[in-house]
Amino acid sequence: MKKQLFFLSLLLASLAANAQFNETVKTQLVKDWERAKAYTKEYLDAMPKDQYGFKAQDSIRSFAQQMIHLAQGNAALIASATGKDRPSWGLRPLERTPSALSADSVNYFTLASYDFAIESIKGFDANKLEEKIKRGNSEETRYAYLLKAFEHQTHHRGQTTIYIRLRGIKPPNERLF
Numbered sequence: 709m710k711k712q713l714f715f716l717s718l719l720l721a722s723l724a725a726n727a728q729f730n731e732t733v734k735t736q737l738v739k740d741w742e743r744a745k746a747y748t749k750e751y752l753d754a755m756p757k758d759q760y761g762f763k764a765q766d767s768i769r770s771f772a773q774q775m776i777h778l779a780q781g782n783a784a785l786i787a788s789a790t791g792k793d794r795p796s797w798g799l800r801p802l803e804r805t806p807s808a809l810s811a812d813s814v815n816y817f818t819l820a821s822y823d824f825a826i827e828s829i830k831g832f833d834a835n836k837l838e839e840k841i842k843r844g845n846s847e848e849t850r851y852a853y854l855l856k857a858f859e860h861q862t863h864h865r866g867q868t869t870i871y872i873r874l875r876g877i878k879p880p881n882e883r884l885f
Contacts, residue, residue, distance in 0.1 A: 730834035737829050737854055743883055744858070745822035748778070748865050750880035752818060754872050757811035764870050771871045772809040776802045778864040779821035785857035788843045789850045790828040795820065825857065 752775065755762075760772040769777060783798030797817060802808040808817065837851040848856075872879045 727835055730837050733837060733851070734829060734832065734834040737858075738826055740858065741822060741826045741829060743885070744861060744865075745819065745826070747880065747883040748775075748818060748822065748861070750883075751775075751865055751868055751872070752815050754877055754880055755868070756875065756877075759875055760809065760811045760814055762871055762875065764874055769803070770809070771868055772811070772814045773803045774864050774868050774871070775814045775818045776808060778861050779817045781860045781864070782821035782825050782857060785853055785860060786825045786828050788841060789853035789857060790832045791850075792824075792828040792831070795824055798824075829854070 755771050761770050763770045780798055780802060783794045786792070787794040787798070797820070800808075802817065807813060832850075837849065837854075839850050840847055841850055841853065843853070869879045
């Protein structure tokens with residue numbers, strides 16, 4: 709009986725430590741998304757508003773389309789990861805909607821996507837980080853989808869660096885912390 713109580717206490721201690729670790733991960737994710745929002749805003753502000761339609765090459769997205777793609781990716785991947793419903797604007801083909809590509813609209817949708825990510829993660833039950841979910845042909849943990857979402861926005865913000873440079877503007881300095 710003492711042996712069973714000992715193992716039960718070890719199990720409970722392990723579960724408590726895992727729950728605390730998951731909360732630490734969640735706190736760091738929120739902090740990183742808040743940093744990413746501020747960093748992306750610097751990119752939005754660096755590009756002249758009348759240049760949002762600029763394409764580095766004809767066959768690729770414009771600056772506005774890159775940012776809208778980033779925003780809709782944030783909404784889709786965060787919704788998958790956290791189980792929250794995507795905002796209604798996250799369901800429309802905004803990259804092909806001229807009114808959504810104005811500087812004001814791009815700023816609105818992009819920053820709203822970060823707000824959605826931050827609030828969704830804050831409200832997320834950290835104990836579900838290891839839960840597997842299926843999206844399309846992929847089955848990953850909720851934590852993996854949170855990481856993919858962060859990677860996706862970083863990738864597309866990074867792509868816009870060249871757009872800003874081609875306009876003769878120095879892009880914002882990197883923000884790791």
